[in-house]
Amino acid sequence: MQRTPRPNIYAVADLAGVSIATVSRVQRDTGVVAPRTRERVLRAIEELGYRPNGAGRALAEQRTGAIGIVFPDLSGPYYSEVIGGCEEQVVLEGRSLLILATHGRERAAELVLDLADRVDGLMVMGRTIPDEVVRTLDRDGVPLVLLARAGFDGIPAVRAENVAPAAALTGLLLRSGHEDIAFLGDPASSPDAAERWQGYLDAHAAARRPAPAEPVPVLFDEGHSHEASTCVLGRADRPTALLCANDEIALGALAAAQELGLEVPGDVAITGWDDIQVARYISPALTTVRQPMRLLGARAAELLFQRIHTGVTPAGEVLPTELVVRASCGCASTDGSNETGGGVR
Amino acid sequence: MQRTPRPNIYAVADLAGVSIATVSRVQRDTGVVAPRTRERVLRAIEELGYRPNGAGRALAEQRTGAIGIVFPDLSGPYYSEVIGGCEEQVVLEGRSLLILATHGRERAAELVLDLADRVDGLMVMGRTIPDEVVRTLDRDGVPLVLLARAGFDGIPAVRAENVAPAAALTGLLLRSGHEDIAFLGDPASSPDAAERWQGYLDAHAAARRPAPAEPVPVLFDEGHSHEASTCVLGRADRPTALLCANDEIALGALAAAQELGLEVPGDVAITGWDDIQVARYISPALTTVRQPMRLLGARAAELLFQRIHTGVTPAGEVLPTELVVRASCGCASTDGSNETGGGVR
């Protein structure tokens, strides 16, 4: 295997009979070059198939041309949608997107710090890394935008509203006569779950209902939810409604309910969050809260670029969500679909 | 905003009272350093919060520590699963993953070439870029692995079997008495679609059935399929079965059928491909071909690393798929689920 070394700027300069400065000028279309010289250089570039080395350029320009995004993991439609929205903006900017999933590893912080040194800016989702690490990066001058969580220390964040729609959804269930609503999700695992739990509490307080039970701490995972739900719904004093922190959890709960011979929503009402594709196809169709996942990624990227370009730190954003009432909660309006909550806050 | 420049290796060396060589040695844990010196250097690194600059390192090491993956787009569970499998391997290797979606842009080739100069190797899916560009990259010495397509010019590829399971699925429909099976998918749009169409043809030939109609060229998109399916199923001489090139297409077809008041599978049988999450939740449950999406990404990454490390070009791989027979095709066995096709070829 004859490793023909990739031609560098010197090879082009030699072939064209000019200096590397001129090659660079032609290549980047900066500065003035005589038409005939330009022609020669272009021919040489073409002939050698020259393309500037990324590392060399990055070093000289003091920018990598890439930005990074960090997730806890990549499973499920949510992350892929966010990535999609982000990627689109990134390409529009003529940059590249580096993605990293920490999978709850011990080394997570280390991996993120490493990534930070290969990009011009970073988007970090939820609690993938400790706040302390985020602060370190911020102080180091790495442009940062947080995702799906509140900002802090002046670091901007893009997120979707949680508390208000969670309260609205809970209120809907309460008004339908449910007195024992269980919350499935782990407030400690993500800011999203925490805020939805808060909304659940708020609704109970607003309705002057007794303080409800503790949350059932399940991960955003169908399998895990299936287990936990089987346990919760198997009890004699089982709840009459499950407010699930996302759709995957709701799916697991739905499966558990059906296996236990429980009718949904007759015996137990179930709601989710995100409005993933399955939500409207499953039977009964899932009542849920739709959040603009693509937009979440897109806006985060836009804010990041704004920050990189102007140097000023933009304010964060809270994107509106939409309550989607379907059959699974037993409170469906006549047409089985309803919208509310858009623009709250 | 006081832009404190990030400390470089010289700053650390100064503070520790050593040369940059020693700092590098300590930092990379290469070479021998006196315990006391090491201690001083580590303290300096800690104090300054030093982390080596990616571009500088990449330039000196002649490797970026990143690899890239190129997709046509990022929508749907398929791509996100492939990325997930890939990302896992990449992190295991201590590298970063760059992703790029071409979205059928004119500039696609340009974007990919640009990406190629920022990574140590590239994975390219299907027909995202012309073969000619792939060849250029290969000749330039960029380690390449193709995804979801056949290899060529000695470039390795990882893909899942298509022809055999498509033929098996078609055969199943033929044996169930279907005489007019339409193929929904565009063989020209992707190698996967092309091979599935080929399997469809093979099955007809093997059964000595008349040459079937031309494929209905719909994209891998639910909405687009919905339109096309409405048209196809609205005809008086509508087909009695639809072999859809993937599950999204099948979903669109299913919706169209139901809107037209057609029973599935009674009036029209429908099959998909991929076995995405919705497939088993929708009603009727979708008969489909499960392909190991995560594994596809993971194996491609592994092959790429093998290539990068050893320099030898590994052979490509064809991963087994699994026929999942559910209700939508009307040929379900007693338990409504069946498996076959694994390991064919």
Place this chain on the structure above:
DNA sequence: TTGTATGCGTTATCAC
């Protein structure tokens, strides 16, 4: 055990 010096491939600032 440590330091010096060179190279990695660009960009950009000066002279000319």
Place this chain on the structure above:
DNA sequence: GTGATAACGCATACAA
């Protein structure tokens, strides 16, 4: 218009 040449930040052969 064009060409030397100095950064850019790091790794490493070679000296000491």
